[in-house]
Amino acid sequence: MSDAAQPGMLPAAWYNILADLPFELPPDIQPPGGSAGAVKMQLPLALVRQSTSKQREIPIPEEILRHYRQWRVTPLKRASALEERLGTKARIYYKYEGNNASGSHKLSTGIAQAYYYATAGARRLTTGTGAGQWGTALAIGCQAFGLDCKVYMVGSSFRQKPYRKTIMQMYGANVVASPSPDTSAGARLLESGSVDSSNIAFAVTEAMEDALQSEDTLLSVGSGEAYSILHCTVIGLEARAQLAALGEKADVVLASLGAGSNFGGMAFPFLQDRLRHDDPVRCISIEPAACPKLTRGAYCYDYTDSSGVTALQKMYTLGSRFKPPGMHAGGLRYHACSKIISALYHHGYIEAQSYGQRDVFSSAAVFAELEGIVPAPESAHAVHGAIQEALRAKAEGTAPVIVFCLSGHGLFDLSAYDEYLSGRMGNAIVTDEDLLESLKYLPSI
Amino acid sequence: MNTNTPLRQSILQALLADRLPSFSSAQLSDDRICLGAGGLEVGSMALLQAFVNLETILGFTFDDGPVANAKLTTLGDFIGLVEREVAAHRNRGPQP
Numbered sequence: 001m002s003d004a005a006q007p008g009m010l011p012a013a014w015y016n017i018l019a020d021l022p023f024e025l026p027p028d029i030q031p032p033g034g035s036a037g038a039v040k041m042q043l044p045l046a047l048v049r050q051s052t053s054k055q056r057e058i059p060i061p062e063e064i065l066r067h068y069r070q071w072r073v074t075p076l077k078r079a080s081a082l083e084e085r086l087g088t089k090a091r092i093y094y095k096y097e098g099n100n101a102s103g104s105h106k107l108s109t110g111i112a113q114a115y116y117y118a119t120a121g122a123r124r125l126t127t128g129t130g131a132g133q134w135g136t137a138l139a140i141g142c143q144a145f146g147l148d149c150k151v152y153m154v155g156s157s158f159r160q161k162p163y164r165k166t167i168m169q170m171y172g173a174n175v176v177a178s179p180s181p182d183t184s185a186g187a188r189l190l191e192s193g194s195v196d197s198s199n200i201a202f203a204v205t206e207a208m209e210d211a212l213q214s215e216d217t218l219l220s221v222g223s224g225e226a227y228s229i230l231h232c233t234v235i236g237l238e239a240r241a242q243l244a245a246l247g248e249k250a251d252v253v254l255a256s257l258g259a260g261s262n263f264g265g266m267a268f269p270f271l272q273d274r275l276r277h278d279d280p281v282r283c284i285s286i287e288p289a290a291c292p293k294l295t296r297g298a299y300c301y302d303y304t305d306s307s308g309v310t311a312l313q314k315m316y317t318l319g320s321r322f323k324p325p326g327m328h329a330g331g332l333r334y335h336a337c338s339k340i341i342s343a344l345y346h347h348g349y350i351e352a353q354s355y356g357q358r359d360v361f362s363s364a365a366v367f368a369e370l371e372g373i374v375p376a377p378e379s380a381h382a383v384h385g386a387i388q389e390a391l392r393a394k395a396e397g398t399a400p401v402i403v404f405c406l407s408g409h410g411l412f413d414l415s416a417y418d419e420y421l422s423g424r425m426g427n428a429i430v431t432d433e434d435l436l437e438s439l440k441y442l443p444s445i
Numbered sequence: 446m447n448t449n450t451p452l453r454q455s456i457l458q459a460l461l462a463d464r465l466p467s468f469s470s471a472q473l474s475d476d477r478i479c480l481g482a483g484g485l486e487v488g489s490m491a492l493l494q495a496f497v498n499l500e501t502i503l504g505f506t507f508d509d510g511p512v513a514n515a516k517l518t519t520l521g522d523f524i525g526l527v528e529r530e531v532a533a534h535r536n537r538g539p540q541p
Contacts, residue, residue, distance in 0.1 A: 030491045038516040039480050042489040045509050048497050120509035311490055 104408030110137030128203030131330030132164030134222030155197030224259030232265025260338030356427025476521025
């Protein structure tokens with residue numbers, strides 16, 4: 001229960017923030033046309049219901065809880081050594097989500113989605129993945145519920161992290177680098193010679209084409225959609241109950257922001273205290289300076305993939321043609337973010353900060369030294385944000401409770417740490433010119 | 446076929462919502478009109494949302510199986526599926 005989660009106990013229900021939003025979400029706009037032949041159902045009805053339901057607590061089916069129990073409840077730890085090094089009176093806690101086979105928070109929705117797709121009669125799922133955490137999580141979920149799985153992995157990450165492919169294969173997935181010759185969109189791009197191998201939106205486009213052309217195959221996406229965030233709220237629900245058991249209450253909650261499953265999963269259960277009870281908790285999303293959708297993007301209707309066939313959603317976006325500068329946090333490369341998180345930011349309920357890659361890795365190295373966990377590049381953004389908040393508290397002479405989501409470990413990302421240690425890593429900050437160029441192609445609504 | 450039953454009106458409302466007035470009564474009474482391109486221009490997500498909207502109106506939930514396996518090309522296909530599910534629900538009687 002969202003208000004009654006017990007420390008050390010798995011929540012029996014997800015928290016649905018749609019029940020508490022004090023504003024209406026802008027409606028999606030379906031692109032005109034649809035298919036010429038029979039319309040293919042792309043999503044289990046249960047996930048459609050979860051995307052629109054106003055029920056505050058959505059019960060978690062026992063079949064999902066059975067798998068969650070393999071690694072949940074995840075630990076909430078106090079970063080005492082980090083506090084000491086910073087000389088801050090702030091009390092810093094982190095919720096660690098790297099203690100499962102996927103190595104990240106994504107498994108909470110990977111298991112849930114595979115269950116709902118299998119229950120709906122799917123035989124095979126396709127997906128796009130950036131850094132590989134989501135692809136791994138879905139592979140694990142698919143194996144758990146007897147589904148075949150094909151993963152289109154952003155090409156640059158595919159080459160940087162060969163062992164991500166191996167672990168996905170261990171769990172039975174067929175993994176290819178995107179762009180791939182397996183789809184007509186990918187083949188055309190490869191043939192043209194202008195290959196962009198860092199575009200997660202294109203990987204999703206390939207997965208979608210595959211799903212549309214196969215009778216028993218459906219597309220699954222790991223972040224941004226309301227249901228994927230919903231499934232990840234077990235993270236924030238657990239953390240909130242664990243803090244309460246320690247006699248603590250969060251003043252500041254931080255998580256990195258890709259499309260939204262990590263930030264929403266961590267922050268929404270805390271944010272309900274603000275929405276329902278006027279609690280002053282601050283929820284801060286941390287994004288890379290290479291892909292700053294909330295801090296530098298536009299709030300407007302855009303496509304969620306790069307092909308322009310998906311529904312238009314009103315969200316903060318850099319444009320679906322956006323190409324971030326070279327960066328290692330592949331899970332944060334997505335050009336836009338969840339319409340729910342976008343609206344919360346637009347209405348002033350959450351904050352956003354962006355940081356350069358080198359600065360983020362610098363904080364990650366300190367965290368690894370003092371707390372004994374190598375953060376994933378994505379998670380390192382939250383580490384850096386928490387350190388900045390702790391230093392701010394020190395300067396102001398305050399002692400807030402800061403809690404952040406350490407969404408995954410970085411043991412598949414050592415090539416990134418190698419670049420950091422060699423001194424070759426830059427801050428990867430997108431230029432105004434590149435942003436303006438990408439935003440030129442936003443659909444006119 | 447009576448093309449103006451309350452159920453048909455509910456189905457059209459759930460399917461087209463704000464776009465309903467942009468279609469003529471002749472189009473909306475023609476079961477052969479395509480759901481997708483060149484017809485009502487309804488995509489997969491809009492169709493799924495229509496099922497969920499109808500659940501609120503009809504007071505029961507659709508099973509995924511019949512929805513996922515149906516070949517829904519025309520408005521008549523969609524209305525026929527909903528009518529069959531309504532009948533099946535009635536035959537099952539009250540749910541526990």
